[in-house]
Amino acid sequence: MVVAFVFLAATAAFATSAVAGGGAGLILVPLLRTILPVSGVPAALSIGTAASSLSRIVVFRRAIRWDVVRRFVPLALPSAALGAWLLTRFEPAYVELILAFFLLANLPQLFRKSPAGDSGTPPLDRKWLVWIGAAAGLFSGFTGAVGLLFNGLYRRIGMDRHEIVATRATNEVLLHLLKIALYSAFGLMTPSTLAAGLLVAVAAILASIAVRWILPHLDEALFRRIGQVAMVAAGFAMLSLSSNQIARIHRAWLTVVTPGVEREVHLYWGGRQWLAAEIEAEGDIAFERSIPFATLPPHLRRAAHAKADGRAIALVEEVHSLDGLSYEIHYRGGNPDKIELRRE
DSSP states (O other): OHHHHHHHHHHHHHHHHHHHTSOHHHHHHHHHHTTSOGGGHHHHHHHHHHHHHHHHHHHTGGGOOHHHHHHHHHHHHHHHHHHHHHHTTSOTHHHHHHHHHHHHTTGGGGGSSSOOOSTTSOOOOGGGHHHHHHHHHHHHHHHSOOGGGGHHHHHHTTOOHHHHHHHHHHHHHHHHHHHHHHHHHTTOOOHHHHHHHHHHHHHHHHHHHHHTTTGGGOOHHHHHHHHHHHHHHHHHHHHHHHHHHHHHHTTOEEEEEOOTTOEEEEEEETTEEEEEEEEOTTSOEEEEEEOOGGGSOHHHHHHHHHTOTTOOEEEEEEEEETTEEEEEEEESSSSSSEEEEEOO
16 A cells, blocks of 8 residues: 555656656655655656656656756765765755755745746856766765755756656666665665665656656746745655654654743754743743853852752753843742752
């Protein structure tokens, strides 16, 4: 059941990708995360997108802009190798979080009556294609797919929708083949990753064949609109998954408690409470943060011991509110179980 769902979703993603000028990888990252470990997602994506690129080259070969390919590829390949190596050293969830915010920057475009054209955007000098290739290779090696991020740059060179689809496929096919070899060398190409990649590859080929009949019927405005929708959707999905992954890594979560008439939102980091926002009955908000007792000013430490009445100090919180800075000292047992001290 899961395999069938992945196959259908991958087919839809690659069909959307071909129409939107890319983005299947970014769309599939959240889906593949449900069946693969995060380190296996880029490898599986590379198999699928390599097949997709090869099929698009065959279908749209007459629209390839070789002048763009010659400038893009030279630095893209070594940069992809560096990105694949970084995948074995660093957590990719942080890069995915950055890319998510970049993709979500397209959200305002969706509320315009028509997609913004390129008339107000200065054309891009082709000398920048070398560095665009380097950036694309690095992020592609590290996350598995970022091609959709560069569609705006392709349009600024003066490429139409057919040229973007065909030229991006040509630019990226060598990247994906190189990454497949590197992921295998680095031990990231497990049997489950290979199986998922082949499943995605079949879906990608079928989608490319089907879209051959759809793309000629789209005008440029609709082409851009579909691309923007794909980017925003991928951004929300990547934001959700990368945030959850980072939360698991750092054992972070939020809780809401209601002691009495107050409401508190607690942020835990590393399994321990790190910050709390207290909403008082009057509507005032105070921010609290746990600190070591030793960091209190000496006179406040003496005051806390004087009021302990034999009780052990359980927690010290630094409180920031409209009334200024204060400290709460929590004790174990007794009544009251906490006191407030001010830095005066």
